[in-house]
Amino acid sequence: MTEEEVVAGTYCGRCGRELTDGGHEDCRRALALEPPRYCADCRRRMVVQVHPMGWTARCSVHGVLEPASEDPR
Numbered sequence: 256m257t258e259e260e261v262v263a264g265t266y267c268g269r270c271g272r273e274l275t276d277g278g279h280e281d282c283r284r285a286l287a288l289e290p291p292r293y294c295a296d297c298r299r300r301m302v303v304q305v306h307p308m309g310w311t312a313r314c315s316v317h318g319v320l321e322p323a324s325e326d327p328r
Contacts, residue, residue: 264295271298291320 267274268291269282290303294314301312301320312320 266293266295266298268293268295271300290322 267279267282269286271293290310290312297316301314303312309322
């Protein structure tokens with residue numbers, strides 16, 4: 256999942272605020288390095304697990320998000 260996909264919903268994946276509520280440039284930069292904490296569709300706080308190979312984030316309504324693979328194999 257790219258940072259654009261994480262913040263493509265109605266809410267910011269990092270701070271949880273509506274995307275129309277001010278600038279989210281800091282959030283976009285941070286999401287390039289860390290997993291989202293809020294569901295971009297429903298604003299629920301997600302259960303995030305960081306592991307050596309990446310991360311997973313689970314919304315109780317929308318399911319599991321995983322980062323997009325950057326390995327083109």
